[in-house]
Amino acid sequence: xxxxxxxxxxxxxxxxxxxxxxxxxxxxxxxxxxxxxxxxxxxxxxxxxxxxxxxxxxxxxxxxxxxxxxxxxxxxxxxxxxxxxxxxxxxxxxxxxxxxxxxxxxxxxxxxxxxxxxxxxxxxxxxxxxxxxxxxxxxxxxxxxxxxxxxxxxxxxxxxxxxxxxxxxxxxxxxxxxxxxxxxxxxxxxxxxxxxxxxxxxxxxxxxxxxxxxxxxxxxxxxxxxxxxxxxxxxxxxxxxxxxxxxxxxxxxxxxxxxxxxxxxxxxxxxxxxxxxxxxxxxxxxxxxxxxxxxxxxxxxxxxxxxxxxxxxxxxxxxxxxxxxxxxxxxxxxxxxxxxxxxxxxxxxxxxxxxxxxxxxxxxxxxxxxxxxxxxxxxxxxxxxxxxxxxxxxxxxxxxxxxxxxxxxxxxxxxxxxxxxxxxxxxxxxxxxxxxxxxxxxxxxxxxxxxxxxxxxxxxxxxxxxxxxxxxxxxxxxxxxxxxxxxxxxxxxxxxxxxxxxxxxxxxxxxxxxxxxxxxxxxxxxxxxxxxxxxxxxxxxxxxxxxxxxxxxxxxxxxxxxxxxxxxxxxxxxxxxxxxxxxxxxxxxxxxxxxxxxxxxxxxxxxxxxxxxxxxxxxxxxxxxxxxxxxxxxxxxxxxxxxxxxxxxxxxxxxxx
Numbered sequence: 001x002x003x004x005x006x007x008x009x010x011x012x013x014x015x016x017x018x019x020x021x022x023x024x025x026x027x028x029x030x031x032x033x034x035x036x037x038x039x040x041x042x043x044x045x046x047x048x049x050x051x052x053x054x055x056x057x058x059x060x061x062x063x064x065x066x067x068x069x070x071x072x073x074x075x076x077x078x079x080x081x082x083x084x085x086x087x088x089x090x091x092x093x094x095x096x097x098x099x100x101x102x103x104x105x106x107x108x109x110x111x112x113x114x115x116x117x118x119x120x121x122x123x124x125x126x127x128x129x130x131x132x133x134x135x136x137x138x139x140x141x142x143x144x145x146x147x148x149x150x151x152x153x154x155x156x157x158x159x160x161x162x163x164x165x166x167x168x169x170x171x172x173x174x175x176x177x178x179x180x181x182x183x184x185x186x187x188x189x190x191x192x193x194x195x196x197x198x199x200x201x202x203x204x205x206x207x208x209x210x211x212x213x214x215x216x217x218x219x220x221x222x223x224x225x226x227x228x229x230x231x232x233x234x235x236x237x238x239x240x241x242x243x244x245x246x247x248x249x250x251x252x253x254x255x256x257x258x259x260x261x262x263x264x265x266x267x268x269x270x271x272x273x274x275x276x277x278x279x280x281x282x283x284x285x286x287x288x289x290x291x292x293x294x295x296x297x298x299x300x301x302x303x304x305x306x307x308x309x310x311x312x313x314x315x316x317x318x319x320x321x322x323x324x325x326x327x328x329x330x331x332x333x334x335x336x337x338x339x340x341x342x343x344x345x346x347x348x349x350x351x352x353x354x355x356x357x358x359x360x361x362x363x364x365x366x367x368x369x370x371x372x373x374x375x376x377x378x379x380x381x382x383x384x385x386x387x388x389x390x391x392x393x394x395x396x397x398x399x400x401x402x403x404x405x406x407x408x409x410x411x412x413x414x415x416x417x418x419x420x421x422x423x424x425x426x427x428x429x430x431x432x433x434x435x436x437x438x439x440x441x442x443x444x445x446x447x448x449x450x451x452x453x454x455x456x457x458x459x460x461x462x463x464x465x466x467x468x469x470x471x472x473x474x475x476x477x478x479x480x481x482x483x484x485x486x487x488x489x490x491x492x493x494x495x496x497x498x499x500x501x502x503x504x505x506x507x508x509x510x511x512x513x514x515x516x517x518x519x520x521x522x523x524x525x526x527x528x529x530x531x532x533x534x535x536x537x538x539x540x541x542x543x544x545x546x547x548x549x550x551x552x553x554x555x556x557x558x559x560x561x562x563x564x565x566x567x568x569x570x571x572x573x574x575x576x577x578x579x580x581x582x583x584x585x586x587x588x589x590x591x592x593x594x595x596x597x598x599x600x601x602x603x604x605x606x607x608x609x610x611x612x613x614x615x616x617x618x619x620x621x622x623x624x625x626x627x628x629x630x631x632x633x634x635x636x637x638x639x640x641x642x643x644x645x646x647x648x649x650x651x652x653x654x655x656x657x
Contacts (some may be wrong), residue, residue, distance in 0.1 A: 015068065020136055024254065030060050031256030035510040038263065046270035046318075053264045054240070060257055061247045076340050102363055135415045136253060143249040150530070152201050155332040161192040165209065171378060171475045172219060173207075176226045186233055188226075197225050199232045212581040217292075220280065227279035231272035240268075263389055266314075273315055284400065287316045288501025291392035320399040321406055321453075386425045387440070397426035412506035413477065413514035414450075417519045424499070431457045442459045444468055446499040447476040455501065467497035470519065470653075479500050479513055480651050483586040483593070486534070488654040494525060512651075526656040534650045538592040538629060544576055545601040546638035557581065557636050559588050560610035561623035571607035583606050585633060589626040592648055597639070 034056035041610045104363035130298075151519050157502040165173070165188055183343050191198075191208040198208045207229045217225075218454070232238065244261055251257040273286070280286045389397065401423035409413055416424075428443065436442070445468045450456075459476045461468035474480050477500055485492075494518055502511055509531065516529040549555045556573065558564060574584060578601045586593035589607060610623070622628065630641045 002627050011435060013133050017133045017134075019064050019068045020132055021129070021254070022067045022249070026063045027251065028062055028255045028257050030056060030063065030256075031260065034260055046267050046274055050264065050267040050271050053260060053267055057244065057247060057257070057260050059173070060251060060254075060260065064251070069161070070104075096485050107320050139252050140249055144251055146601075147245055147249060148162070157191060157193055157198075158189075158206055161189075162189040162208070165190050169209070169222065173221050175224050175647075178228055180227065180230050180234060182230055182234055182276070182490075183303060186230070197229050199229050199238060199530075202236070202242070204463075205233045205238065207233070220285060220294065221289050224276055224280045224286050225293070227276040232268075232277040235268075235271065237268055237272075241265075269315060270318060273319060277319065283303075283319045287319050287396045287399065288393075291390075291396045293559060316396055316399050317402070318335065320403045321455075324498045328341065374635055375429055386422065386429065389426065394426045394430055397423045398430040401427035402455045404433060405448055407501060409503075412503050412510040413518065414501040415518045415522075416501070416537055418497055420499070425562040432460070435460070447473070448499065448501045449504050450501050451504040458502075469496040470494045470496050473500065473515070474651070476500075477515060478508060478651075480508075481583075481587045482590040484649075485651045485653060486536075488527075491525075491527065491653055491655070494523065494527075497522065527653055528656050529651065529653050531649055532652050533647050534652070535645055535647045536592065536650060538644055538646045538647075538648065539586075539589075539593055541593060541595045541639045541641055541642050542596055542597060543580055543640040544638055545603065547603070547605060548636055548638070550636060556608050557633065558608055559585060559629065560632060561625050561628045562619075565610040573606065575604060575606040577602065581605055584609075585629070589624050589629050591626055592646070593641075594646070 032052065037052050037056070038049055042050055109418065170188065176185065178459070187204070187206040189206060189208055190211060192211060194208045194210050196210060197494065200206050200208065207226070209225075244264060248257060248261050273290075276281055277286050280289075373405070386397070396444070401421065404416060404423070405414065424446075425442050430448070439462060443462050445461040446457065446467075447459040447461075448455050449458045461472060471485075471487075473496050474485065476484075498518075512529055516527060520526050547555075547557070550558055559573075574580070578597065579595050582593045582595045584607060634640060
């Protein structure tokens with residue numbers, strides 16, 4: 001114990017402690033910069049993002065080294081610590097004129113050249129340093145032990161319960177090696193201890209294939225698995241992974257290191273997926289292979305690379321939906337330039353390998369040229385019903401429909417016309433599992449949003465007929481409600497078929513113009529849909545809002561006509577401020593309702609629509625009669641309504657002349 005205290009009082013402990021302290025805020029800065037860098041590179045290839053992320057982790061590894069060696073005996077921090085504390089722990093007098101700072105300016109922020117650091121503050125920090133160093137050393141020791149145990153386990157996989165592969169597998173392996181230009185010796189074995197294809201070793205790599213993965217695989221699927229594993233070998237990923245694990249151990253105390261390390265592993269798998277797709281020649285076929293691997297289960301061993309690394313759904317989505325990275329001349333250098341700016345911000349001198357940058361750029365150019373020359377091979381059809389597919393297979397099939405729904409920046413609205421592909425039902429089951437259990441046949445229409453390069457479900461129509469009415473489509477796609485529309489005779493009951501994907505960044509007039517064209521192309525009726533300022537009858541709410549609920553136990557405003565429905569489960573509703581409530585009243589009576597209260601109410605209220613199980617025309621007229629409905633609203637809220645003429649922006653839908 002005395003030896004431990006002696007070590008903690010050693011001047012080297014102070015130096016390590018100050019290094020850890022400064023590393024906390026410096027690594028946070030690096031993390032923020034790298035996060036912005038990766039966000040800027042999100043449209044580029046996985047190889048560029050991997051280069052940027054590994055560069056960021058290398059900078060993180062160099063931060064404490066730079067701090068430690070810049071804290072020389074003549075530096076302000078070292079002089080202040082040395083002057084304030086003697087080796088025996090007693091406090092000494094501070095030098096009146098400390099030596100000029102030898103640390104870079106970025107490190108002077110904590111000490112301001114050493115001259116302006118308050119002795120009390122330095123004392124407080126210094127008193128915590130021995131404990132911090134002790135905890136850091138314990139963490140490094142435990143994580144190092146874990147790394148050694150994992151390494152020994154991986155080494156045993158080479159020799160325990162392994163057998164040679166068949167001649168057919170060996171032939172496929174040699175073909176893939178030749179196509180990928182791999183000349184170094186790589187051993188291929190079959191193992192009973194792994195559940196997913198795995199690569200182990202750096203100098204003498206070995207690929208282990210589980211027995212289960214070889215059953216029922218055709219040649220193309222087998223070559224796809226081997227291509228992914230050989231991509232790890234070609235890229236020396238296991239060596240990088242070991243170095244990455246060492247950085248994680250030494251800097252385990254900082255969450256930015258763990259976040260960036262995880263991003264590196266994600267991009268590493270993406271890079272290998274891209275190389276494997278180049279061998280297989282088809283993204284969808286390779287995605288199905290990933291689904292097969294996912295069914296084998298098990299996570300990969302920490303120090304080994306495998307095809308089951310990273311998140312399967314995210315990898316399938318990236319392959320099938322996201323657009324390929326930009327391979328322009330500018331993008332070839334953007335990863336290196338942003339990384340250089342990162343290093344410049346940290347005042348570190350790091351030399352980038354132009355060879356590596358050119359290799360990444362050349363890889364992108366070659367991939368693009370190869371993609372332009374290839375034609376997609378015909379995919380074998382899977383005739384099984386959607387109900388018989390596994391979750392992994394459903395995810396792959398659903399991703400195909402998401403790919404079909406992808407929009408370019410210029411597209412405001414997309415219609416997918418029936419008959420729908422099988423992938424649509426898979427998409428429905430993945431996105432709305434609860435609804436799919438209740439209505440397995442799927443909706444008549446789906447209304448989807450394209451936002452941030454993702455497809456989001458927004459609404460569905462289950463009318464049980466041929467599509468949905470135009471009125472519903474306009475509400476779902478444009479968020480234009482009945483009180484904002486004037487219809488020509490009989491037009492609101494016209495139906496429109498298909499699924500619709502709306503670009504959330506497109507303007508409302510662009511979406512409307514596109515909807516008009518899509519409807520006219522599929523219908524014999526030719527309509528004009530235009531926004532205009534038109535003088536209309538409106539109801540203006542005035543007075544003071546004074547809520548008097550019909551049912552004191554159920555404090556909500558009932559919106560109803562001739563009679564109040566006794567079944568509370570019927571109808572819909574919402575909650576919000578008074579202006580939002582008046583908007584909903586207008587939706588019910590299909591007339592604009594404006595609020596001009598004497599003193600605007602900030603009270604939050606709830607409301608409920610009263611719907612019968614079915615309406616004939618007379619019942620519908622009574623339920624939505626403005627005079628009757630507004631009379632009941634007045635009774636519950638104290639608001640007074642008067643009918644006026646106002647000019648409002650209105651959607652006019654009429655037949656083309």
